[in-house]
Amino acid sequence: MTELAYDARTTALLVIDPYNDFISEGGTLWKRVKEVAEANNCVPHMKEVLDAARQAGLPVSYALHRRYRPGDYESWQYIAPIQKAAWQHKSFEYGTWRGEIRTGFEPLPGDVVASEHWCSSGFANTDLDLLLKRHGIRRVILIGLLANTCVEATARFAAELGYDVTVVSDAVASFTQAEMHAAFDINLPKYASAIAATSEILDALGT
Amino acid sequence: MTELAYDARTTALLVIDPYNDFISEGGTLWKRVKEVAEANNCVPHMKEVLDAARQAGLPVSYALHRRYRPGDYESWQYIAPIQKAAWQHKSFEYGTWRGEIRTGFEPLPGDVVASEHWCSSGFANTDLDLLLKRHGIRRVILIGLLANTCVEATARFAAELGYDVTVVSDAVASFTQAEMHAAFDINLPKYASAIAATSEILDALGT
Amino acid sequence: MTELAYDARTTALLVIDPYNDFISEGGTLWKRVKEVAEANNCVPHMKEVLDAARQAGLPVSYALHRRYRPGDYESWQYIAPIQKAAWQHKSFEYGTWRGEIRTGFEPLPGDVVASEHWCSSGFANTDLDLLLKRHGIRRVILIGLLANTCVEATARFAAELGYDVTVVSDAVASFTQAEMHAAFDINLPKYASAIAATSEILDALGT
């Protein structure tokens, strides 16, 4: 791999779904994520990368899944299985602790917070591409969850839309190691120009 | 014009920006809209079409402009003039009466309320297309404001994306008659397959 | 799984990249695909599904990868690894046999042939969504290559855009069984509401 280097004028950190439901003790989905997330120290790494990005002056952006609200899906004529599951589990339920962003990961004034996405890609049916463009962003560094759904989907869409993509492998988690393998060993190497560890990203950001 | 007819399974009413700021006495933008809006009885017509659509069982959808929040534009590197104006006037300011939907026009449970748009088209950078698709909608009937900006932009995008478009000419207003002329006589006839009066729409909806 | 049933008025077959390069003896990529493709009888199955769809009156649509032309990538400032590979291998080179559609799989008059895609999704930066909408299509049945890149990407985008997705598991191939596993066992079950064998599709199409 060529040495990593990021220009704060054109690179944004993109934090994916840092909801309590996913990454806080007590979250419904945390129970399913915990084993993989603790194995690679995902949450502390996410925090380290976030802090480093802020210190280095990189714009910080958020891709957030639709927080469940009653009535969201009842009238849909077709629904993808992943959306049926979000409906069933009331994932990231709006107005509840589960739908709040974990303490320490909250957006600050000036951050880019895209409108919520309904499926997996932070770019699909949202204003993320517009807001990144308005800030001059051409490269994105991805952290968050889940490896093979929202993270991979966002990486795939980013590449399709013309962004350069880095994914931080130990600041990402999923339900199973098989999903991590599918994302990091099979698919992401085709769409991300760099897959790096937190330590490498901290080095590259000079923090 | 061929006789108008709409199938409630595939046609949605699309209400554009029914904010107090635009269509209620006391709104900042109402002052600028009032003369044109009163000339064609725009607001009562909007209400008649909305009620008729609900009675006829048409899905009702909303395209809503970004309600101004502090920090929205400060970090943008380029900004369109129409967005600079929205910034300056704090249009539809979030958390204020001006950013609330006028009484009688509020979404009901089951309506499609798209994420807010940043410029003029209700489709650009929002989930409107997705939500219409999930409800089987292929044709849209447009009412609301402003004729040559949000209404025309939404009509243009709808046509580009493959929807059949009707615009209700006397349930739309703008700042000037010159703008109404540009929208209804010059541009919309190219993108909308029907431009009809409220009375014709009420007939077509059988109410 | 609920029994499969498709309405020819709202369902299209979507054939992905049936180029000689991929699925004909002598193709550069065929060498890498052959073992997996022969194991599940992919190419004959693709042909059976295509013929059955035509016989059942389903609209047939094509998602085709950019056929390499000199100068395609030289001036790009960032490029995804999968695009760098397409550049290096001159995949589906325009004007050559490798960039032609395999005999027996050619589009017929009236088929939907989308503009070429640059990365993996048949929907990204193309007119596929528009053309499907203009034909009233709401559901797509996917066959073709490669399982975890173009097929999965197109399935993911289809779900994000609001389409119902079926993937025909033995009318899809890839370079390795690990890729097939990642696509069919890990990711596609989240985005496709049905994953079916050719025989099941033929039954559902009544042919």
Place this chain on the structure above:
Amino acid sequence: MTELAYDARTTALLVIDPYNDFISEGGTLWKRVKEVAEANNCVPHMKEVLDAARQAGLPVSYALHRRYRPGDYESWQYIAPIQKAAWQHKSFEYGTWRGEIRTGFEPLPGDVVASEHWCSSGFANTDLDLLLKRHGIRRVILIGLLANTCVEATARFAAELGYDVTVVSDAVASFTQAEMHAAFDINLPKYASAIAATSEILDALGT
């Protein structure tokens, strides 16, 4: 207006529909454009801006309308009036002189030639946004036809997608002065941050 200045690393010229049909003596549409186009010397100005852009090292990009092919619209269930007209007139018919780019305006190797658009916007359902991003483009300078359809639509979409827009007023034409007025006096000032004459653009490009 602030003084115009363009950075060749981030600004592209975007030439819209320079087909013989539109801008060459003998074109079907030229007959309808001629009076307006000759009044502002549109075609020579287009050529001056194109040459100046090339000399200044600006990337040159093309937004091209679908060249009519038999079978294009027969199976569409809904069609916008402007598309019905294109069908009727076989506008820019593929394989004919009318569908060729006027001599002197042809793309050169290295130019960005987007896939053809089906309605008016050069961005809708094409790869224009992707290709501009891959070249680092954030600002576009528009020339070509028609003022209130393809030029205005492309300007509106560019602003919606996050690009900074300049339109060259005397390198654009339309069928009527009323259309020119609607575009240049009513609508474009809301979406384009600059509307400038050819002479001003030549000055800004330093040629």
